[in-house]
Amino acid sequence: MINRVNDRVKDLEVPGIRVFSNEVAQYGDGVNLTIGEPDFPTPDRVKQAGIEAIQNNLTGYSHNAGLLELREKVSLFFEEKYKILYDPVTEIVITTGASEGIDSILRTILNEGDEVIMPAPIYSGYEPIVHLSGANVVYLDTMKTELVPCPEALAALITEKTKAIILNYPSNPTGMTLTKEQMDGIVNVLEKHDIFIISDEIYSENSFNEEHVSFASYPQIRHKLFLIHGLSKSHAMTGWRLGFVLGPQDLMDHVLKVHLYNSICAALPSQYAGIEALTHSRNTPLAMNTAYLERRDYVYERLTSMGLSVIKPTGAFYIFPSIEITGLTSWEFATKLLASEHVAVVPGSAFTIYGEGFIRISYANSMETLVEGMNRIERFISG
Ligand SMILES: Cc1ncc(COP(=O)(O)O)c(C=O)c1O
Structure with a gap:
């Protein structure tokens, strides 16, 4: 067979x-x-919240997009920390780790033959998902520009076939972050084209030099940007499988459909642990x-x-x-x-x-x- x-x-x-x-x-x-x-x-209080959820039989399905209370916490976290606004009712989906978020977004937007630009070297979790959709990856070489994407080189790669770009800063594997100026240069290019921007900022809480700036804070690209996040790295919760996707409502309606067919919802006890992580364990x-x-x-x-x-x-x-x-x-x-x-x-x-x-x-x-x-x-x- x-x-x-x-x-x-x-x-x-x-x-x-x-x-x-x-x-x-x-x-x-x-x-x-x-x-x-x-x-x-995982912090003790967060573990305890998960344990209590199980003990209280909070072990069923939730709303497909995740518990509203958790989505509200996610929304508040991004508003307070990064000054970005996402509606918890229509613009946030809780996923089974950031990985499922990546999968659900890519399957929402990609058609066969599409191209996805990625600055390289880059995390190995994206390319296989792009290929499963019959789309192709186009790499933006960052090796000669000190591991930072060059806006002119990016512009040169954009064609009719380009459907999306994936950005991941702070970066796995390089540990690089971008300055606001470097981000401005990239956004200046991206705002001119009808391509989706997938920004995987799962390491945002591990930014050492200066406060992390999110690509989602640029209003000119908000309508075509998906923000991927989660608690795996920030709260040592890799095994709880909890991620978030944030994006504009018209696009998130479609992401939600893909997500509900592959996951129904994220694990409920993990969602309760997530509420605790974003309430009393932010530090x-x-x-x-x-x-x-x-x-x-x-x-x-x-x-x-x-x-x-x-x-x-x-x-x-x-x-x-x-x-x-x-x-x-x-x-x-x-x-x-x-x-x-x-x-x-x-x-x-x-x-x-x-x-x-x-x-x-x-x-x-x-x-x-x-x-x-x-x-x-x-x-x-x-x-
Ligand atoms: C850049 C990046 N995105 C996503 C993930 C996957 O995160 P999760 O465990 O929440 O699925 C990883 C894991 O190493 C990662 O490095």
């Missing part, structure tokens, strides 16, 4: 990101620097950021002192050093490092070919783990 499986699904590959984390698990002394989730537990990310900053500085110092060239990241919890001096491809580097030092990192090529020559290290790890990981990487490089 295998030949009867959907051809596009057959063409999908298991993400490179997982390969090394699966393999490092087999070593008793393995150091896993691939992890893309906070190493902190949770601050404590984590203090730890991330210390770790980022440590890892940055160590990598530069090993002679690796690296841009100091300003958000998320990833760092993306060049391994060019080793003469290895990123896959070879990660494979050899794993075999000889039992350290797992993600090859840059897992984030498109534009990431070749780089590796992604996650510093969502304890200092102890990072010290050990850096010692071993140093030994590997000097060997």
Whole structure:
């Protein structure tokens, strides 16, 4: 029967990101620097809200768009923190993690043959979904512009076929954030074209240099922008599977249909936990950021002192050093490092070919783990 499986699904590959984390698990002394989730537990109050929901039999379906109370909290959070207004009744859908939001939006807007622009290197979760819809990805190379999309290069990629652009700042895998000026340049280009803007700002709460600015705060593009968000990273809730999609009502009506056919609704106990996270636990990310900053500085110092060239990241919890001096491809580097030092990192090529020559290290790890990981990487490089 295998030949009867959907051809596009057959063409999908298991993400490179997982390969090394699966393999490092087999070593008793393995150091896993691939992890893309906070190493902190979900805050106690948030856990308690989920537990109480279960105990009170709040375990059924909710409204397809999610509990109105949660949508109101989401709306208030974005209004108070980022000065952006979305109507909780018509413009917000609670999804099963940001991942389902990405899937529901892309399936809402894409037709076969459409093109989706993505600055690269970029998170590996978008391209497969674009391909499942029969659409194509067009990469905007950021490697020569210090990992920041160049507005002129973006304008040159836009054609009749362009349906959307996906932006992800703070970025996985590079840890880059954009300045307001850089965002202005991108918005100036995008406002002139009828293309959707999907802004995945799931790492907004992990912005280190300056306060995060959302693409949703530009009124001139609001009518064609989807904002993807969630609590996975900000509140260490990856396993609760809770995400949000915000967008203009006319578009969200359609997203809601796709969402309700694939999920009905997000898990109800998680939604109650989400209400707590956005009510009394808004400051949770601050404590984590203090730890991330210390770790980022440590890892940055160590990598530069090993002679690796690296841009100091300003958000998320990833760092993306060049391994060019080793003469290895990123896959070879990660494979050899794993075999000889039992350290797992993600090859840059897992984030498109534009990431070749780089590796992604996650510093969502304890200092102890990072010290050990850096010692071993140093030994590997000097060997
Ligand atoms: C940029 C980005 N978007 C979305 C996701 C998925 O988030 P969720 O776990 O909420 O589905 C990830 C996970 O690593 C991510 O890095």
